[in-house]
Structures are given as structure tokens and as C-alpha cells.
Amino acid sequence: MNRLTLWPLCAAIASVASYGASTGTAEADAPSLSHDTVLSGLDNPWDMAFLPDGTMFFTEKCRGLSVMMPDGEVRPLLGMVRSSDFDDIHYDLFCEGQAGMMGVAIDPDFDSNRRIYVMSTSSLTPPGSNRVMRLEVSEGFDSVANRTDIVTDIPFKPRSSAHPFGGPGAHNGGRVRFNPGDGFLYVTTGDTHNGEVPQSPTLLGGKVLRIDTDGNAAPDNGAPDGFDPRIYGYGFRNVQGIAFRPSDHRPVIAEHGPWHSDEITALVPGGNGGWDPRPNMAGRGDCPDNYCGYEPNQMEGMDPEARAAWMPMTDLETYPDAMPPAWDNNMLSQGMSSAVFLEGDQWGDWNGRLLVGLMGIGFGGTPVGQRIDVIDLAEDGLSVHDVSEMPLPMGSGRFRSLVQGPDGNLYAAIDEGDIYRIVPD
Numbered sequence: 001m002n003r004l005t006l007w008p009l010c011a012a013i014a015s016v017a018s019y020g021a022s023t024g025t026a027e028a029d030a031p032s033l034s035h036d037t038v039l040s041g042l043d044n045p046w047d048m049a050f051l052p053d054g055t056m057f058f059t060e061k062c063r064g065l066s067v068m069m070p071d072g073e074v075r076p077l078l079g080m081v082r083s084s085d086f087d088d089i090h091y092d093l094f095c096e097g098q099a100g101m102m103g104v105a106i107d108p109d110f111d112s113n114r115r116i117y118v119m120s121t122s123s124l125t126p127p128g129s130n131r132v133m134r135l136e137v138s139e140g141f142d143s144v145a146n147r148t149d150i151v152t153d154i155p156f157k158p159r160s161s162a163h164p165f166g167g168p169g170a171h172n173g174g175r176v177r178f179n180p181g182d183g184f185l186y187v188t189t190g191d192t193h194n195g196e197v198p199q200s201p202t203l204l205g206g207k208v209l210r211i212d213t214d215g216n217a218a219p220d221n222g223a224p225d226g227f228d229p230r231i232y233g234y235g236f237r238n239v240q241g242i243a244f245r246p247s248d249h250r251p252v253i254a255e256h257g258p259w260h261s262d263e264i265t266a267l268v269p270g271g272n273g274g275w276d277p278r279p280n281m282a283g284r285g286d287c288p289d290n291y292c293g294y295e296p297n298q299m300e301g302m303d304p305e306a307r308a309a310w311m312p313m314t315d316l317e318t319y320p321d322a323m324p325p326a327w328d329n330n331m332l333s334q335g336m337s338s339a340v341f342l343e344g345d346q347w348g349d350w351n352g353r354l355l356v357g358l359m360g361i362g363f364g365g366t367p368v369g370q371r372i373d374v375i376d377l378a379e380d381g382l383s384v385h386d387v388s389e390m391p392l393p394m395g396s397g398r399f400r401s402l403v404q405g406p407d408g409n410l411y412a413a414i415d416e417g418d419i420y421r422i423v424p425d
């Protein structure tokens, strides 16, 4: 696991003091928070999904899918090739690097159809791919059946390449969420360290997909002619967060940056995120293994502004119609992952605010930044009114997943193995 990696300090150290801590006044109006630990000792918990009675499905990256019943009992449901303590193991499901079992979502009609959806890496299609699987949960919540793979062709990185974090399995995206506004399933994917992928009209990496529960393209996804009709947004690096603004159900994504500029982007149908790490684009030359995503120097510290000018997360010169980010994390890359909008009066001034979880990455002297940010997104989605850091009632960690539970509280999973419940008093 690539934790807290500190690279050599070079040019960046001189300006370290200016690297933006979050600003804003919202913290003064923050609710006071308490917490308890829902589960601990998990193996890289990746995502959670709740039924109204508090039943919580959750994934672990290398173990699989489990469910925690309202009384706290945990039942393993669907294991992977290495999870020997599961009764039901699907041997094609595996983890490698950042890949494995990732997002989980519950069908809006679960009461009648018992369906849930999980994204996982699978060996069924050589050399491996990421799949979205539909499963049916037994009445007793003790097994799943009738697996149907509704998306089979999301790219997976099978081999190492000459890049930072360059092992197999890099950049899968992995979040799956239903939009309550339109009822469709949104699937986020990553560029797999492959320069061709994000702007490709046919490869499904570096995208946001919008599909029905059989995996068919939703209507009016809006991508350009010649694109796979399942594509709702393209030109992304690694989208691990998606949430839907309560007021209008507009999708908003959170994305990792490459040593600079994590991005929050409010989507429009068919929009281009403007990430294009192909060689010989925008004044860049050849790049290691045909991927320019960490250029110009890959491994040395560098002022994020200079890095962003060379390899932008949103290249508005090449793609003038690309969707600009609402926020770029003060040009820092700190492992932005999950996103959720808070809803409910119990959150006070935070009702309606966007939360993003940061896993934390230090590079070239930049701060690690493990935290949850509270964001007041502008109505047009093109800027933010305010960003503040949540005063955590517990210790920090690599915040992988944020979900609001049916009790209105915030649930946060960290890679270290805990799922916390955060309660506004």
C-alpha cells in the first residue's frame, strides 16, 4: 500500500508554507460531532450501502462482500479467490494493487427484487477487467445468488509500467451509485495508466457510465457521435467519488490528481473532463510506456502550478469545451476519494453540503492531508463558496468511503480497517 510516501524535496520546499490549508468560515458553524466505531479489523473496507432498517452491505478489497445486520451480526456473502473463510467464493474475483472488490449499491426496488450491484476485478476476460455484477440477496440475508455481470469490459491494468505507483491494478475508479433523480446506475472508472483510455470513444476507463440495471445505456447520455452509448462523461483520470446534489440531482464527481490538482467536477451529460495523458499532445513529447500522466519528471518534487501547466487535469486549451472543476484542492493531490451530500436539519449549516474524503498523499514536501472536507458548491457548479475541514471526533485515516446512513449519520470507512459512525449532536 502506498501510504504516506514522501518523495525527495526539491523546488517545492521553498513554497511549502503557501500550500493551501482549507479556508473559510464554515467551521465556526460546524455541528459538534461524536463518533463510535461500527466495525474494525476489516481488510481495506472500500464501500458501504444501507437499507432503511440499518442493514449495511460492505465490501473489502481483497475479501469480498459482506452484510452487517441491524443487530450487528456480520455475515460473509460473496468471497474472492483469496477469501477462504467465505462459503460462497467466486474464483474469478481477485485483487491486485488498487484493484479488487470496490463499490456497492442497492437497487431502488430492493424490497421487491432483492438486487444489489457490486464492482469488482475479474479474471473472466483476459487479461482481467473490472465488472459490475448484479446479485440477488436471499430473504434471510445469508447468501447471494443469480450473479449477472451487467458490465464486463471496464479496463484493468494487467502489468507494471514505469510510473509512480506503477504496479498492476492502478486507477480503476470503482464507485457505483444510483441517482435518486433519474433512477439510473452511475459507474466511475479510471485511466489504468493507459494514455489512450480517457479520451477513447470506446474504452470504458476514465469515464462515468450511466446505465440501467441490465447494463444497457441510459437514454440521453449525450456523449459525442461514435462513443459507446453507456458513456455519460469522459476524459477523467481516476474517479472514486460520485454524489448527486439533493436540490437538482446533478452528478458531482471527486477525482485523484497526479501529484497536483485533485478535482471536484459538476457533470453535464456527455461532458469531457479534459484529462488526456497521451504522448505527443499539448506540447509534450514521448513519455514512459506511452503515458504522460506524471510528467514532466514523474518522481521529483515540483511546484504543483508548474506541474499542472505541463500536464493539466483539465486541458482547456486543447479542449475548450471541457468541464472546468469546481475546486482543485488548492492544486494539491492528496488522494481524493469518496463524495456524499449531507442531508438533514441535524447537520445545521452543513445540510446540503458536499463532503469529500481524502486518503492522504505527501509528495515533494506537500502536506499529507488525511481529512474530510466540507464544501459549499456554487449553484452553477463552476466554483465553491467555501471549503472547510471537518473537525474529526476520532483519529484520522485514509478516508476511502463516505456514506450517509438511514439514521442520518455519516459513515466513514478508512483503509486501515475501521468503519466509523459520525453523529452530529
Ligand SMILES: [Ca+2]
Pocket (backbone or CB within 6 Å): 235, 263, 265, 273, 274, 275, 313, 314, 315, 323, 325
Ligand atoms: Ca478534469
